[in-house]
Amino acid sequence: MSLPVIYMAHPFGGEAKNLVLAKDWLVWLNANITAAFIAPWIQEIELAGGIETAETRAAGLARCRATAARCHAVVAIDRISPGVRQELASVAPDLRWLYPFAERPADGKVFMESLVSVGDLRGVLCADSWNSRHAGVESRARDAVKK
Numbered sequence: 001m002s003l004p005v006i007y008m009a010h011p012f013g014g015e016a017k018n019l020v021l022a023k024d025w026l027v028w029l030n031a032n033i034t035a036a037f038i039a040p041w042i043q044e045i046e047l048a049g050g051i052e053t054a055e056t057r058a059a060g061l062a063r064c065r066a067t068a069a070r071c072h073a074v075v076a077i078d079r080i081s082p083g084v085r086q087e088l089a090s091v092a093p094d095l096r097w098l099y100p101f102a103e104r105p106a107d108g109k110v111f112m113e114s115l116v117s118v119g120d121l122r123g124v125l126c127a128d129s130w131n132s133r134h135a136g137v138e139s140r141a142r143d144a145v146k147k
Contacts, residue, residue, distance in 0.1 A: 004072035007064075008039040009088065011081035014052050019045060021102065025077050032108035037075075040067050041087075057083075065090040078102045080118065093119035 008029060010022040022042060029037040044060035045052070061083060068074050068090035076084045076098045088096045097115045105111045 003034065003036045005036045005038060005070075007068040007071040007074045007087065007091075008037045009041075009068075009074055009076040009084040010039070011078055011084060012041070012045065012052075013081060016050065019050070022077070025104065028104050029075075029111075033111065034108075035072075038067070038071070040064055041083075061086055071095075073097060075099060075115070076118070088118060 006029075008022070008026055010018065010025060012018045012022070019042065022039060026037055026039050026042070029035075041060060041064045044056075044063065048056045048060070064087055068087050071091065073095040074088050074091050074097070076088060076096075078099070078101060080088070080098065094117075096118045098118045099111060099114060100116055105114065
């Protein structure tokens with residue numbers, strides 16, 4: 001059986017707690033969805049010792065964009081940060097998805113039903129504007145997870 005390879009994007013922002021959250025998400029996704037989820041940016045951060053400079057960030061994002069472009073899809077978790085936006089832009093519009101909240105759902109079915117297409121990134125002028133314009137989507141998705 002050949003599994004689709006899906007790139008998992010998650011905000012980091014230099015915060016160690018985000019790295020822990022992303023690792024937990026990666027484990028959960030691979031345990032609950034029939035696909036091969038990858039997050040090479042986690043390795044980039046760990047190899048750099050958790051220290052991010054402008055140079056290491058740029059080089060790491062370049063490698064991550066190259067990897068994302070070879071995947072079947074990119075799924076962003078929680079919100080669209082500037083780095084996540086670059087990763088999403090690496091794939092075709094119909095392959096860009098957002099799971100718009102940080103909490104993991106009860107199961108893989110709820111996760112899949114809660115994905116929001118973010119195909120047209122031209123409308124995403126900055127992460128904050130997209131996130132605020134889609135706050136209603138986030139609350140509806142949270143309600144779906146609670147069911």
